[in-house]
Amino acid sequence: MNYPGRYVRHADHLGRIDPVTAGSTAQTKQDATFTVVNGLASPSCYSFQAANGMFLRHRDWRLRLEANTGTATFRSDATFCVVDGSVSGSVSFVSFNYPQRRIRHRDLALWLDTYQDTATFRADSSFRVAAPWTPKANKGPVIPGLFADPHIVNFNGRYYLYPTTDGYEGWGSPYYKAFSSADLVNWTDHGVILDHGPDVSWADNSAWAPAVAAKNGQYYLYFSGGLASGNTAKQLGVAVSGSPTGPFRDALGRPLVRSGQYPGQMIDPMVFTDDDGQSYLYWGQGSAHAVRLNADMVSFDTAAVRTNTPAGYNEAPFVFKRNAVYYFMWSENDTRSENYQVAYATGTSPFGPWTKRGVVLAKRLELGIKGTGHHSVVRAPGTDTWYIAYHRFAVPAGNGTNRESAIDRMEFNADGTIRPVIPTL
Ligand code: FUB
Numbered sequence: 001m002n003y004p005g006r007y008v009r010h011a012d013h014l015g016r017i018d019p020v021t022a023g024s025t026a027q028t029k030q031d032a033t034f035t036v037v038n039g040l041a042s043p044s045c046y047s048f049q050a051a052n053g054m055f056l057r058h059r060d061w062r063l064r065l066e067a068n069t070g071t072a073t074f075r076s077d078a079t080f081c082v083v084d085g086s087v088s089g090s091v092s093f094v095s096f097n098y099p100q101r102r103i104r105h106r107d108l109a110l111w112l113d114t115y116q117d118t119a120t121f122r123a124d125s126s127f128r129v130a131a132p133w134t135p136k137a138n139k140g141p142v143i144p145g146l147f148a149d150p151h152i153v154n155f156n157g158r159y160y161l162y163p164t165t166d167g168y169e170g171w172g173s174p175y176y177k178a179f180s181s182a183d184l185v186n187w188t189d190h191g192v193i194l195d196h197g198p199d200v201s202w203a204d205n206s207a208w209a210p211a212v213a214a215k216n217g218q219y220y221l222y223f224s225g226g227l228a229s230g231n232t233a234k235q236l237g238v239a240v241s242g243s244p245t246g247p248f249r250d251a252l253g254r255p256l257v258r259s260g261q262y263p264g265q266m267i268d269p270m271v272f273t274d275d276d277g278q279s280y281l282y283w284g285q286g287s288a289h290a291v292r293l294n295a296d297m298v299s300f301d302t303a304a305v306r307t308n309t310p311a312g313y314n315e316a317p318f319v320f321k322r323n324a325v326y327y328f329m330w331s332e333n334d335t336r337s338e339n340y341q342v343a344y345a346t347g348t349s350p351f352g353p354w355t356k357r358g359v360v361l362a363k364r365l366e367l368g369i370k371g372t373g374h375h376s377v378v379r380a381p382g383t384d385t386w387y388i389a390y391h392r393f394a395v396p397a398g399n400g401t402n403r404e405s406a407i408d409r410m411e412f413n414a415d416g417t418i419r420p421v422i423p424t425l
Contacts, residue, residue, distance in 0.1 A: 001090045001126040006012045007032040008110065008127065015056060015063030015110030020133060029133035036129070037145030040068060040167050043177060043192050045081035049145070051134065053397030054423070058095060063103060063110035068146075070401050071112040072168035082242075086122030090095040091129065103127075128155050134425050138425035141404035143179050143187050148335075148403035149209035149316070151270075154381055159184055161389065162193075162210045162221070164332065172205045176223065178245045184289050184387065184407055192245030194239050196225050200250050202235065204228040206267075210317065212244065213271035213279060213297065220297045221248045222256070222269035222281070233259030236266045236283060236296050251298045262305060263287040265315075271297075272319035272350060280350045285315035289332065290351055297391075310345050310356050316374040319350060322386075328354050331373035336400025338363050338370035342390065344418060360410075361390060361421040368395050369423045372405065377410060386410040388421055395425060 006017040009032035020032045023258040031049050032124045039045035040055065048056040054065045057078035068074055079096035080103060086092055093103045094115075101112045104125035115121065119136045119254040139145070145162035154160070165173040193209075196203045203225025210223045221239040226232045235255035239248035259268045263285030271293065272277040279293040280301060284307075292304040316331040329344040342361035345354035375390035388410040390405040398404065411419045 001085075001087045001128060002123040003105070006036070006108070007130070007133070010050060010056070010065040013065045014052075015065070017105045017110070018108070018110050024133075026134070033132045033134040036145050037163065038147075038177070039081070039096065040075035041072070041079035041145075042060040042081070043165070043175065045096055046093075046156050047078050047080070047145070051137075053394055053402075058098075058101075058112040061101075061112045063112065065090040066417075067397055068167050068402055070167055070172075071274075072169075075167065084122070085126045087156075089128065090120075090126035092125045092127070103411060127221045128383075140425070142389070143189070143405060145404070146394060146398075146402055147177075147320040147405045148391040149185050149268075150391060150405040151209070151211045152374045152378045152387065152407070152408075153212055153376070155214055157377065157381055158182060160212065160244050161193060161405070162185065162212050163405050164208050164210070166391075166401060171208060171401060172206050173207050176207050176210050176221070176251075178243065190245035193223060193241070193252075194223065194248045199239070199248070200225055200237060201229070201253060202255055203237065206234055208234070209268045211270045211376075213273060214244070215279060215297050216272070216295075218242060218297075219244050219246075219248075220251070220271070221246075222271060222283075223268040224269070225255075231422035234265050235259050236269050238296070255296065257283065261302070262289050263307065264289075266314045270316075270318050270376075274320070274321065274350055278350075280319065282319055284309075284317065287315050288317050288328075290317075295419045306351055308352055308354065310343075310354055312343055313354070318376055320377050320379075320385075322412070323377075323416060326350055326352075327418070328352065329375065329377070331375070332359070333373075334400070335371065335373060335403075338346075339391065340371040340375055340400075341374035342375050342388075342421075345415070357417055359420075360418045361388065361423065363392075364423050367423075367425050368418065369393075369425065370398075372423050385413075386412070390423075392423065 034048040055078040076097035080093035102125040148166040149164040151162040161179040178190040206226035236257035240251040241248040269283040315394035370393040394404040
């Protein structure tokens with residue numbers, strides 16, 4: 001605010017304010033451009049991601065650029081919350097974990113300093129958010145920041161995306177957000193729709209891979225969760241809301257599928273509803289399970305569960321139907337591997353039998369695209385145009401716990417087989 005013409009940038013990984021003009025080098029402009037994303041430690045605050053994928057964090061009270069390790073310390077150090085800008089027309093950021101300290105510049109370097117009620121401090125900690133110096137080099141993730149396992153669905157002509165919030169060591173996120181879009185390009189962030197902390201008595205963390213289905217004028221969110229201590233094995237739950245953007249409430253107050261109830265990990269739920277209105281629940285890591293849901297959508301005959309695990313299956317089952325053919329899709333390999341990929345089979349009923357057809361989505365190394373998996377599929381209403389939502393290692397600098405969500409077209413051959421999907425940046 002008090003040094004117009006100087007912009008927040010990183011230089012040698014340290015935060016500072018430097019002059020940037022239209023004539024500055026491309027590197028300087030890039031170093032002075034950040035994407036404002038979901039706060040790594042809290043969805044009500046923000047994190048700042050540079051073009052190289054690293055985040056602005058504080059360490060030893062200096063602001064610096066580092067790769068997200070996913071630890072609670074890193075996520076907190078890289079999360080800043082907006083407080084009223086002390087100078088009109090500006091904004092100030094307090095540290096998530098040191099709320100008495102604010103980002104300010106001092107000697108042209110960026111520091112996290114204890115708030116002082118002086119005109120100088122107020123000015124030095126007041127910033128304006130300006131248009132980016134560097135436009136995005138590509139379309140990027142569909143929603144900015146780290147989100148995985150995107151479950152895409154169309155309700156009443158609008159697209160909804162329900163992902164896992166990523167960037168946590170051990171995939172430890174405790175909450176889910178929802179996003180919606182009319183055109184698959186511009187997305188509205190609807191905020192947190194279910195938070196294990198206050199909303200789910202039997203889970204603290206591991207808010208993984210949600211799926212939402214509509215029935216009876218209600219929306220049902222199937223999700224997984226684990227406890228921080230005791231039996232930390234994952235279990236499946238179901239929450240309900242009158243709106244696709246929540247808030248959702250735990251429908252049962254206990255898991256829908258308990259850990260150990262069936263082979264494998266009780267994660268990655270998905271619901272398919274056939275033309276006759278019957279809904280089926282699919283889930284499982286290591287083993288693939290399927291069962292008819294009762295009409296209430298929150299119970300099933302526990303003795304009727306079928307386990308049918310195709311060769312190569314690891315997790316993330318997804319079922320849809322096109323031209324009377326049932327498609328069973330899944331992810332192969334480990335989500336931390338660049339070889340994480342999507343394969344599929346076809347069958348004549350929601351339970352198969354399934355004939356494996358092969359891999360349809362895999363890494364594209366020439367573009368730096370790795371770990372493409374945990375997908376979902378949606379049809380544009382009234383058309384035969386299909387889209388696949390999936391995650392990949394964040395580009396650049398991502399990995400199996402720093403993933404981002406993408407959407408591409410999914411096309412079919414005349415015989416109904418799926419053409420290989422070309423992942424794009
Ligand atoms: O995001 C957490 C877990 O990683 C999901 O449940 C798996 O499918 C894998 O994507």
